[in-house]
Amino acid sequence: MVSAATRDARTGVPFTAHHPLGTSTGHLVELRGQWDLLVRRALDVSTLAVEIAALSEPEFVTLCDWLGDAGRGLPFRFVSVHAPTKQLAMPEDELVGRLAALPAAIDAVVVHPDVLQDPARFRPLGRLVVLENMDFRKGDGRTAAELEPYFDALPDAGFCLDVPHAGSIDPTMGVAHDLLDAFGDRLRHVHLSSVDGDCHHVPLTPGDEEAFGPVLSRCRDVPWILEADLPRR
């Protein structure tokens, strides 16, 4: 039986029935870098949406090579690539060039604003680039006010609402609603999970499902990407 907490307050639809729902490969740490296997695991969750996460620069380089061969054959209807946030060594212009050269099948490239040296360098990516809101540990990019300058620099950029990141700053979810009020017309997809005390992504808890409901009911048209395993209930 589905608990009341797993239902959208306005429609009575369980979150797991959302369309399209997909997974990020980022939490499948045991398979890191094995792109064929990661995509196979993602297909077990959904054949419709996926986020392929290359969280470090060395991973990203191998992903670019892999996508060059496999990109067109991906069956998903929505594919995002999470740009690297760690071990960044290549010049930012080169990173932008590599992102621009990703196959046309890639619908969005998620970037963390706090690691951008010069956001304007990403402008040539146009609507491909999607800015994600940050969690409470980061020094920037957490709230609407902090994200505003990034969107000013990237007027065509989309927005990825990381729901638990917003919740880590304001458990009442007021920050999440502010972000949607400010950038909702740019919303391209949602990151969904719970986070632990260190802000690591963990499966969605019943309490968070309850708390996130009103926010998610404003995001019914975009892919929801799970950043942890589906809750076992």
Add this chain to the structure above:
Amino acid sequence: MTDTPQGALDELATHARRGFPQLLAARDRTERDLDDLRRRLRDGPCDPGSSVVMMGSWGRRERTNGSDDDYLVLVDGERPGEGAPPVEPQVPRLETLLGRGEAKPGTQGIFGQQVFVGPMVRHIGLEEDGNANLTQRMLLLLESVPVVGREAYRRSLEQVVDGYLAGEAKDYRPPRFLLNDLIRYWRTICVDFAGKARADDQKWGMRNAKLRLNRKLLFAGGLIPVLHCHLHLRDEQRAFLLDALQAPPTDRLAHAFLRHDAIDEGVRALGAYDRWLGMLDDPESRAHLTGLTREAAADDAVFRDVRRLAQEFERGLIALLFETGLSPLAREFVLF
């Protein structure tokens, strides 16, 4: 929330940070051009049973640079029998005002001609309901606006609606006959697109883009009011449909997003459509898409933008149909 969709796009735009600048500019442009056409055609004689009806981007109030002049001369009654004298067009100067140069009406024998309302209504389904008859009837319902003979046009529209509802409508049920024909029309467009692409790859990029966006808008803009008939008694459905179908399809969709408390989703869906209209209005993008083959589209940056906008638009429509109060109706009536 009123029951009429007229003006709903303006209302939804107030919830959008950037508004819908392209849609609203195209709407203003269409209204100006319609006024101009009406003024130029006002003085000529016109058969009281005839009307000149603009379709396509005119009917959707979406005129941009490069829009075609898709029009029909609608004539009340039956086609004259063989040997009878031809019915005169009765609308002077029409061909000198419409369809000049690049704006010539579509080339598949649908537009730019005289059409009789009788057969359009009498032949719904079966052999005699050919592609032209189906298309003309559907476009009259879904995206038409009169420039001459407003009364005759209204009567034609009423006859078509009656052709679907008479003896078929039920209290608090979407009219199945109309719903099925609407779905048939949409699927026919999709199948014909693929058939056409196999036969001729020319203009593939533009055709595909329009299928993903303009044609989908047209279908969804008809589907919503037909489903909303479930709110009405049988005797109310005719007036409800006639009112709804007189509003541009973007008003019908905006109204549904507002009515079903899906404002965020509506802002994004129509925002994506708005950006597409901006591309259509840009001669460079338009020429690029027109020259794009299917093979080249796979790696084309402009087409990637189109595909992305189309996905955003479609996801908004899917959310409206399957994640709001419309969901039970979509599940009950749209598939089977």
